[in-house]
Every structure is written in structure tokens, then in C-alpha cells.
Amino acid sequence: MMIHDYLRTLLSFVFVLGVLVSFHELGHYLAAKWRGVHVEVFSLGFGPALFRWRDKSGTEWRVCPIPLGGYVRPHGFEDPEDATPEQKAAWIKGRTFHDKSVFSRAIVILAGPIFNFILAFVLFALLFATTGQPHVRDQIATVMPNGAAAVAGVQQGDVIQRIGSHDVTGVEDIQATISTQAGAQTTLTVKRGEQSVTLPITIGKAPDSTPQKPHGQLGIIFATEVGKPLPFPQAVAAGVKATWNASVQTLDGVWQILSGQHTAKDLGGPLKIAQLSGQVAQYGFASLLSFMALLSVNLGLINLFPVPLLDGGRLVFYAIEAIRGRPVSKRVQEISFQVGFALLAGLFLFSTFNDLSGFGLFRWIASLVG
Secondary structure (H helix, E strand, C coil): CCHHHHHHHHHHHHHHHHHHHHHHHHHHHHHHHHCCCCEEEEEEEECCCCEEEECCCCCEEEECCEEEEEEEEECCCCCCCCCCHHHHHHCCCCCCCCCCCHHHHHHHHHHHHHHHHHHHHHHHHHHHHHCCCEEEEEEEEEECCCCHHHHHCCCCCCEEEEECCEECCCHHHHHHHHHCCCCCEEEEEEEECCEEEEEEEECEECCCECCCCCCEECCEEEEEEECCCCCHHHHHHHHHHHHHHHHHHHHHHHHHHHCCCECHHHCCCHHHHHHHHHHHHCCCHHHHHHHHHHHHHHHHHHHHCCCCCCHHHHHHHHHHHHHHCCCCCHHHHHHHHHHHHHHHHHHHHHHHHHHHHHCCHHHHHHHHHC
């Protein structure tokens, strides 16, 4: 990889993560202002502040060097039982987070993930209105070397018409049919030019599937074309649909991992996001915005998971408080946050291990030792 490739990857990663985190935290910030909570700090990134300034309302804005997140600190966010006398003396009456109703506190927390979905919708709608909506065609654009399709003699430009005796109706039908036939011996009937060609084939197995539930794979990539820019109303409707579909696909992927249909080896961390950001940026700014929209959906959904330390975990506590009429006990919260921290730390380490494995670091180390 050349120096300019590394630079492009770094700049793309900072841009992508910076926009996603900024929009997420902006949701918390605006909701806090709406509910009458003073915001003490709005930070982009972690670590010591590179730049900082204070606005007229007294909020300190920071830009920090570690671009792996950010935070908004509402005034009086700490529990009154844990606050020091100095903190209590500095509280502004009526502007503290803990004094607000459970409904208002939930709105402030929920606004972050909601803004991620809003960002995804805006990006999708903007892309569809300016560059058009991508459409996957049933024509084969790439045949992966040594894949099932390559072994069977499938060629670039072929159009799959039949799998065994099943007449397919499109790309989604092909994918659904193949996914259930891992290892099966069947035939593919393809249209090649003006001819129909029938090829014997043994369906391959996806490398990320489990022995208990193998997923079939042909080893092909279908052609994608971008249509004409859509009129604004249609672009808005398509943006809503694309955001919904991305959410469903993300949740389905998580469920497949949790249910054992796929392994967790494909979980990517910050290094993988950086790599993909750089790769996508090669294809232009529109492709980078599309990638950002998908990541924004992922960020919004992940933050809604009922894990302590995430927004979803706090929302669970607020829901219990609303039902019981009093907050969850301090001890339960402390234990939950410790468990949540352990889970998130473990996930971060595991995904980073996956990233490094995918980059071949451990194979390289083994070759040096050997």
C-alpha cells in the first residue's frame, strides 16, 4: 500500500467516524436543550482537547485527538448521592439532568440513536436525488477464482435462469435458493449471449457459516447499475425504504450470529472500518456517503441494544423507573455497568483481533517465529 493510500484511508476514516459521532452527539445535545437541561461539554473524540471554546450558553466544545467516539455531558448528569459538595453547589436550579422527569431523560438519551437514523435517511435520499438509486442486475459481473461457479464454468456476463428445476425470478430469489443448498449437486442454466447453457455444479459453502447450518455460495458478484436521479418525493420515499432495509438486514445479521447460523469471525472493529472507508473512498464521494449511511444505521441500532453503558441500557433503566415509580437501586446499576463495560471491552478486543487476523498480522508473526 502506497503512502497516499494510507493517507486516504486515514482521512476517510476520520471523516466518516467524525460525521457519525457528531450527528449522534448532536441528537443528545439538541434534546437536552429542548428539555431544559444545560450541556456542560460537547466533545468530539477522546483524550486531551486539541481545541476548545465556550459558547454563549456556557457549553464547552472540544475537539480531541482520538476519533473513536465522543460525548455530551449534561449538567447534573451525576447521581445526587455521588455528587460532591462542590458539584452540588455548582448545580443550576431547574437545569440539571437528574431533576428532569424520566420521560425527559429518556428523550435526551434516545435522541442520539434517532439522529443516526435521520442521518442515514438524509444521506440515502440525497444520493438517490442526485446520483440515482443503485440497482442489482441478475447479470454476473465477477466470477470469483476457485469458487463453485468458476469450477462449473460460469462466465462473466452470464444470466442465471434456472437452478436445478427451479426457474429463478431475480437476484434475491437466486440468493435465497442457493443459501439453502450448500454442498448440493445440481445444475445452473444460464443465458450466454443468445444461447441457454446448462452447467453441472456443486454448490459451495460460505466460509463464515457453521457446520450445523452451512450457507450455500456460488462465488459470484452480480452487476450493479445506478439509475437516473429520482424526483425529490420519490427520493425521500426511497430513502425511508433504504434506511428500513438496512436496519432489517443489520438485525438479521446479528441474529444469525447469535443463533449460530454464522460465526462471529466477520465482526469488524475500528481497523476494519478504517480499511473499508479507504477502499470505498476510491470509488468517489457518493460511495463514501452510501457507506456512511449504512454505518449510521449500524451505530443507531447498536446504541439501542439493552446493554448497560449504551443508550439502550439506560433506556431500560428509565423504563423500569417509569413502571416502578422509583429508580433502579444504585447497587444494581453499578453491577450492570460493570458487566456492560466487560461486554463492550470484550467485543472491542474480539473485533480488533478479527481485524488483525484479517490483515494477516498473526500469520506474519508466525512466519517470523518459524
